Amino acid sequence: MLAGNGRRIPSFGPFFFGFGSFTWWVATLFMIGSFCFAIGTVIAVSTAPEASGIVYFIGSIFFTMAGYGQLLSAINGTDFERPRFWARIPGSVDWKASAIQSFGTLCFNVSTGFALAFALLDPQQANRLIWSPDVFGSIAFLWSSWLAFAAVRASWHGKPRRGATWATASLNLLGSIFFGLSAIGAFIVPDTGDFFNVAAANGGTFLGALCFFFASWLMWPEAAKLAIDEER
Numbered sequence: 001m002l003a004g005n006g007r008r009i010p011s012f013g014p015f016f017f018g019f020g021s022f023t024w025w026v027a028t029l030f031m032i033g034s035f036c037f038a039i040g041t042v043i044a045v046s047t048a049p050e051a052s053g054i055v056y057f058i059g060s061i062f063f064t065m066a067g068y069g070q071l072l073s074a075i076n077g078t079d080f081e082r083p084r085f086w087a088r089i090p091g092s093v094d095w096k097a098s099a100i101q102s103f104g105t106l107c108f109n110v111s112t113g114f115a116l117a118f119a120l121l122d123p124q125q126a127n128r129l130i131w132s133p134d135v136f137g138s139i140a141f142l143w144s145s146w147l148a149f150a151a152v153r154a155s156w157h158g159k160p161r162r163g164a165t166w167a168t169a170s171l172n173l174l175g176s177i178f179f180g181l182s183a184i185g186a187f188i189v190p191d192t193g194d195f196f197n198v199a200a201a202n203g204g205t206f207l208g209a210l211c212f213f214f215a216s217w218l219m220w221p222e223a224a225k226l227a228i229d230e231e232r
Contacts (some may be wrong), residue, residue, distance in 0.1 A: 015059035023169070023219065024220060026069040026206060027066075029063075030066040030216035030219075031216075032060045032062045033060070033062030034212040035214035036055050036059025036205055037055075037059045037205055038091060039055055040056040041203075041205045041209070044202055052114065056115065057111075057113055060105065060108040062109075063105045064102070064109055067104070070101065070102075071102050093151045097144045099139060100140050100143050101144035102141030103140050104137040104141045108134070108137040110129075110133040111131075112138060114143050126188045127188050127190075131187055135183045135185075137179075137183075138176070138183040141180075142176040145169070149172070149173045151169070152169050168215045171215035171218070172215045179204060179205065182205040185202075185203075185204060186228045
């Protein structure tokens with residue numbers, strides 16, 4: 001199979017190995033970040049939850065790299081011979097969605113970074129330094145995902161184009177909703193210092209991460225299909 005930049009991707013069952021494909025790397029980075037968030041949640045409810053903060057922070061770094069990669073794709077398309085590392089593309093939904101998502105990933109960097117020092121913070125500081133950027137990041141992801149989802153519909157009143165692109169956009173939107181629920185549950189109650197809703201905080205993160213993982217996996221075969229269609 002072929003990648004979005006025309007390079008062949010060897011595949012084995014559900015696995016694609018497109019190390020020379022930019023599209024493949026973006027999808028893979030999102031998958032690694034999603035995997036870290038899912039595993040971080042499992043660790044958080046285990047007998048040794050302290051390590052979860054490090055896993056979350058690592059996952060947020062992968063999200064940031066993937067988000068910026070997606071922004072580069074929106075700016076440069078498939079032409080990376082002389083790439084532009086920043087540009088504003090007025091009227092481009094892809095650029096707007098990617099830029100908003102990239103901002104959201106930076107918010108998650110801040111949130112998960114300060115979460116490493118959670119034990120040293122009082123509830124007010126935790127809400128300001130951890131919860132607030134988490135909320136902004138979740139809003140950015142929800143906004144970005146909605147823009148992408150709306151873009152793949154034939155019209156507001158028409159039938160959405162059912163395909164891998166539609167499935168990816170739908171999973172990302174669902175994952176963003178779960179991340180939003182997680183942010184609500186992660187609010188630190190000032191009087192007790194506990195999460196507002198532990199189940200929502202952990203469950204929302206885990207389900208959101210799964211949605212983003214599978215949405216990212218769908219980018220592999222879809223990129224190959226698009227490249228084959230372009231050659232025809």
